[in-house]
Each structure stands twice: as C-alpha cells, then as structure tokens.
Amino acid sequence: MNILINMAEKVKENKRIDVDTTKSELKGLAGFIESFLRKFRMASYLIALIPLYFFCLLAMGISASPGIFIFNLISEKTVHWWPVLHDISLGFGIVTAYFLYGISILFVIPLFNFLIPLRLKPFRGPYYSLTSVPWYIHNAFTYVVRYTFLEFVTPTPLNVLFYKMMGMKVGKGVHINTTNISDPALIELEDKVTIGGSATIIAHYASQGYLIVERVKIGKGTTIGIKATIMGDVEIGAGAVIAPHEVVYPKSRIPAGRKNKEG
Numbered sequence: 001m002n003i004l005i006n007m008a009e010k011v012k013e014n015k016r017i018d019v020d021t022t023k024s025e026l027k028g029l030a031g032f033i034e035s036f037l038r039k040f041r042m043a044s045y046l047i048a049l050i051p052l053y054f055f056c057l058l059a060m061g062i063s064a065s066p067g068i069f070i071f072n073l074i075s076e077k078t079v080h081w082w083p084v085l086h087d088i089s090l091g092f093g094i095v096t097a098y099f100l101y102g103i104s105i106l107f108v109i110p111l112f113n114f115l116i117p118l119r120l121k122p123f124r125g126p127y128y129s130l131t132s133v134p135w136y137i138h139n140a141f142t143y144v145v146r147y148t149f150l151e152f153v154t155p156t157p158l159n160v161l162f163y164k165m166m167g168m169k170v171g172k173g174v175h176i177n178t179t180n181i182s183d184p185a186l187i188e189l190e191d192k193v194t195i196g197g198s199a200t201i202i203a204h205y206a207s208q209g210y211l212i213v214e215r216v217k218i219g220k221g222t223t224i225g226i227k228a229t230i231m232g233d234v235e236i237g238a239g240a241v242i243a244p245h246e247v248v249y250p251k252s253r254i255p256a257g258r259k260n261k262e263g
Contacts, residue, residue: 044128048133048136052136052137052140055112055116056140056141056144058112059105059108059109059112059141059144060101060105060144060148062104062108063101063102063104063105063108064097064101064104065104066097066100066101066104067096067097067098067099067100067101067104068097070093070096070097070100071090071093071094071096071097074089074090074092074093074096075089075090075093077089078090099152101148101149102148102149102152102153103158105144105145105148105149106145106149106150106153106158106161106162106165107165109141109142109144109145109166110162110165110166112141113137113138113141113165113166113167116137118133118134118137118138119134119185120134120135120138120167120183120185120186120213121134121213122186122213122214122215123135123211123212123213124210124211124212124213124214125210125211126209126210126211127211132211135183135204135211135213138166138183138184138185139182139183141166142166142181142182142183142184145162146179146181150162150179151179154176154177154178154179155175155176155177159176159179160174160176163176163181163184163187166184166185167184167185167186168181168184168185168187168188168189169187169188169189170189171189171190171191171192171193171220172191172192173191173192174189174191174192174193174194174195175193175194175195176189176195177194177195177196177197177199178195178196178197178198178199178200178201180198180199180200180201181200181201181202182201182202182203182204183202183203183204183213183216183232186203186213186214186215186216186232187201187203187215187216187217187218188215188216188217188218189218190217190218190219190220190221190222190238191220191221192220192221193218193219193220193221193222193223193224194222194223194224195224196223196224196225196226196227196228196244197226197227198226198227199224199225199226199227199228199229199230200227200228200229200230201216201218201224201229201230202216202229202230202231202232203215203216203232203233204231204232205231205232205233205250207250212232212233212250213232214232214233214250215232215233216230216231216232216233216234216235217234217235217236218230218236219235219236219237219238219239219240219256220238220239221238221239222236222237222238222239222240222241222242223240223241223242224242225241225242225243225244225245225246226244226245227244227245228242228243228244228245228246228247228248229246229247229248230242230248231247231248231249231250231252232250233250233251234248234249234250234251234252234253234254235252235253235254236248236254237253237254237255237256237257237258238256238257239256239257240254240255240256240257240258240259241258241259242254
C-alpha cells in the first residue's frame with residue numbers, strides 16, 4: 001500500500017486535479033483502486049470501514065481485557081457476600097475496569113498506529129484518493145481515544161504522552177488542556193506552549209472540493225486561548241498569544257511576540 005500511495009503522490013505532484021472525476025491518473029493496480037474509490041464512493045467508504053473498525057475494535061478489546069480480568073476476579077470473590085456489598089463491589093469493579101481500559105488504550109492505539117505501515121504526510125487532493133487513506137486511519141485511531149477516555153486525563157502528563165506516541169512533536173513544559181486535536185503526527189509544539197481549554201488544533205482543511213493536509217507549528221512560549229481554533233498550514237512565532245475564541249486561518253503566519261489580534 002505504501003508503494004501505491006507513493007505512486008499517487010508522484011503522479012499528482014504539481015498538477016491540478018479534477019476532484020469530480022471518477023478516473024485516476026495512476027496506472028496499474030494503484031489506478032484501479034483509486035478509480036474504484038472515486039466511482040463507487042459510498043461503497044468504497046463502507047468497504048474501508050470494515051478493516052478500520054476491525055482494528056479499532058481489536059485495540060479496544062485488548063485494552064478492555066485487564067479490566068475484565070479484575071471485574072471477574074471481584075465478582076468471584078464477592079459472590080457470597082451480602083447482596084448490597086456484592087453490588088457495591090461489582091460497581092467498583094465496573095468503574096475500575098473502565099479506567100484500566102482507558103489507561104491501556106492510551107498505549108495500545110499508538111502501537112496500532114505505529115504497526116500499520118501507512119504514515120500521515122502533507123498532501124492536497126480529493127477526499128477519495130489513495131493519499132487520503134493514512135489521514136483517514138490516523139484520525140480514526142486518534143478519535144477512538146479522544147471519545148472514549150482522553151477527557152479523563154486532560155490535562156495531565158498522560159495526554160501529552162499519548163500525543164507524543166501518536167507522532168506529535170512536543171517540547172518541554174508543554175501544557176495541553178484540550179482533546180480537540182486532529183492529525184497529531186503533523187503538529188509541532190515547541191517548549192512551554194500552553195493550549196487553553198477546548199481549543200481546537202487541526203492540521204487539515206477543505207477548499208473547493210480539495211482536502212488539504214499541512215503541518216502546524218506553534219513556537220516556544222506561545223499561549224493558545226480558550227476555544228481558539230488553529231487550522232492547517234499555520235506557523236505561530238515564539239511568545240505569541242492567540243486570544244480566546246480566535247480563529248487562525250490556513251496559511252497564516254503569526255509573528256513572534258504578537259499579543260493580540262490587532263498587534
């Protein structure tokens with residue numbers, strides 16, 4: 001699959017792509033697969049979900065196994081207790097199992113992300129293309145953790161560790177108080193960056209039918225305000241301040257030391 005994706009990138013480089021076409025410019029197997037993706041969009045989307053869901057469910061199942069073991073152990077040891085105490089013990093077992101799942105999924109998903117031989121790279125092209133596949137998979141894995149547990153360890157060193165394991169470049173003393181992050185492998189946070197609560201950082205955006213995936217770099221000592229939004233292809237200089245609720249649009253270059261939107 002990596003060979004096919006590299007072929008796609010080489011053919012499409014520096015060319016204007018018709019996002020509505022059902023034909024691929026690629027040759028051989030790569031062209032056949034991409035043409036299928038474009039011609040049968042709904043079918044290809046559903047087919048792609050099958051292996052993706054399988055790997056996500058497998059990762060979640062592996063992560064749940066330590067908690068299941070503890071729950072079964074508690075259930076067996078308390079089965080003859082007074083019913084109220086037994087129920088309390090089972091409740092404790094269920095909650096413990098969930099948190100064991102959560103801690104486990106923080107490590108299992110990055111392992112799956114590493115083992116699957118598809119690496120997220122910057123690209124510009126149609127949603128239905130071979131080059132979009134790594135983006136699709138990488139974010140699906142990220143969202144499994146985000147929507148099932150990550151809120152419970154945000155902000156702590158564990159959420160920073162998770163993003164590092166997913167490929168984000170994170171400097172020293174970084175504080176991330178949000179789970180609204182996509183494309184972590186294309187995001188770089190230098191030393192002492194502070195990301196405010198519910199801020200959004202995404203290394204992609206859409207324009208005229210194209211999906212554009214491009215790196216985000218946030219310089220040393222930058223502060224991102226509460227509920228601010230940073231989009232793809234953005235560079236923020238050292239010591240800058242992004243105001244709460246501010247939107248930094250694609251291709252923006254924020255100078256070092258900028259303290260507000262007008263400054």
